[in-house]
Amino acid sequence: MTHWLDKLWLISDSRSIDLKQMATMLDADPRTFYRGQDLTSCDLRGQDLSEMDLTGCNIEKALIDSATKISPIFDPRVFAVSDYIAISISRDMNKLIHDYADEAGYTYPAWAFKALIDYGISVHRRKRWSFYAGIIQSNKYFDALLDHRSRSSMLKKTLQVHHWQQKYLSNEMGFGLDEKRFAWVLFVGLLSKKIPFADNRDYSMITPNGLVKRRTTGAVISGSA
Structure with missing residues (x-):
C-alpha cells in the first residue's frame, strides 16, 4: 500500500x-x-x-x-488605480455572489467577484456566450435577477476590473461598463461554473438560489465587497 x-x-x-x-x-x-x-x-x-x-x-x-x-x-x-471601478449591482445579485464565494471557499467575496468577471469574459472569448445567454433568456428567474429597473434595490460596489478587461468589455463585447450588462458578465461567469457548456437539459425553472448553497446567516451583505 x-x-x-x-x-x-x-x-x-x-x-x-x-x-x-x-x-x-x-x-x-x-x-x-x-x-x-x-x-x-x-x-x-x-x-x-x-x-x-x-x-x-x-x-x-x-x-x-x-x-x-x-x-x-x-x-x-x-496593477493600477484605474483597475478599480464603481459599479451598481442589485442586492439579489450581490447576495448570490456572496453565497457563491462561501461555497467556493473564497476568503473574501471580492475575490469571487474578480474571478467571475474573468470567467464571464472567458466564456465570450471561447465563443460560448450565446449558449449561456440562451439559458438566461429562457429562465424567468434569471431574467428577473438581471432586471435593474428598480433603483431602490441597487448597491454601489467598487470592483477590480483590470484595464485589459475594461477594454475587452468595451471593444470586443460592446458592453462598456453599463451596469446591467456588467451584471450579465458576472452571472454568465457564475453559470459557466455551474452548468457545463452544451448541456441540453432544461434549466428554465431553476432559481438563482438553486445554483449555489445559501449562506447560513441569510443576511443581505452591505455594499462593500
Whole structure:
C-alpha cells in the first residue's frame, strides 16, 4: 500500500520548484491547487502560471521576473488605480455572489467577484456566450435577477476590473461598463461554473438560489465587497 507521505518524499527528492509540476506529482489540478495558499517569498522566476487561479496567494510578495507568466487578473505587474471601478449591482445579485464565494471557499467575496468577471469574459472569448445567454433568456428567474429597473434595490460596489478587461468589455463585447450588462458578465461567469457548456437539459425553472448553497446567516451583505 502506498503511504500518503510517499508523494511528499517524491517532491522533496525531485528538488523541483515548478508549481505546476509539483501539483501534478500530487495528482492535483495545478489550475486550482494553489488557490488561497501563501506564496510569499516563493521563487517563481521563469515559471508559466498563466492558467492558474492564484486567488489569495500573495503573489505580489513572491519572487517573479519578466519571464514569469501570470494571468493579468492576478499579475501584480499590471496593477493600477484605474483597475478599480464603481459599479451598481442589485442586492439579489450581490447576495448570490456572496453565497457563491462561501461555497467556493473564497476568503473574501471580492475575490469571487474578480474571478467571475474573468470567467464571464472567458466564456465570450471561447465563443460560448450565446449558449449561456440562451439559458438566461429562457429562465424567468434569471431574467428577473438581471432586471435593474428598480433603483431602490441597487448597491454601489467598487470592483477590480483590470484595464485589459475594461477594454475587452468595451471593444470586443460592446458592453462598456453599463451596469446591467456588467451584471450579465458576472452571472454568465457564475453559470459557466455551474452548468457545463452544451448541456441540453432544461434549466428554465431553476432559481438563482438553486445554483449555489445559501449562506447560513441569510443576511443581505452591505455594499462593500
